[in-house]
Amino acid sequence: MSLDIAKAYRNSPISPNHKKYLCILWKGGVYVQHAMIKGLATAGHIQGCVTDVTLSVLKFHEIKPAVKWVDDFVFFRVPLPAIGPLPSKPVFKFDLSTILALTSPLGIPWHPISKKGHDFSASFSYVGFDWYLPSQSVSLLNDK
Numbered sequence: 001m002s003l004d005i006a007k008a009y010r011n012s013p014i015s016p017n018h019k020k021y022l023c024i025l026w027k028g029g030v031y032v033q034h035a036m037i038k039g040l041a042t043a044g045h046i047q048g049c050v051t052d053v054t055l056s057v058l059k060f061h062e063i064k065p066a067v068k069w070v071d072d073f074v075f076f077r078v079p080l081p082a083i084g085p086l087p088s089k090p091v092f093k094f095d096l097s098t099i100l101a102l103t104s105p106l107g108i109p110w111h112p113i114s115k116k117g118h119d120f121s122a123s124f125s126y127v128g129f130d131w132y133l134p135s136q137s138v139s140l141l142n143d144k
Helices: 016-021 046-060 096-106
Strands: 002-004 023-026 029-032 066-069 072-075 123-126 129-132 137-140
Touching: 046 066, 046 072, 046 096, 072 123
Parallel strands: none
Antiparallel strands: 002 072, 023 029, 066 072, 123 129, 129 137
16 A cells, blocks of 8 residues: 655644754844745755654554655555454455554644555555566556
């Protein structure tokens, strides 16, 4: 499954006790930053902070394996071992609703799956490639 954080390049608020360390010099004046803005020297890779902690929270809750690139996530899942008679469908430890339930209280603004992402499937697009798990192959997206 692939999910993408909506508006990863938004301003991220700065804790008031950290503001004194995040001043910028601009046109001869010194300004205190109240939010980290994409593009400023002190804000480089700010979206990585949000996605790194998101990945840590999800891994803590055993949503793994999972990988991310900037604000794009891919989650893989493996069927749970069958206990007793084989079920008609594979059973998994988590699904999309599990991920959303864990991240919703944190205010993580995911894009809707229909707009930018994929629910769990054997093939998906991620970071400019089409991935095909059954054949263990990858190809360039048509629009690249």
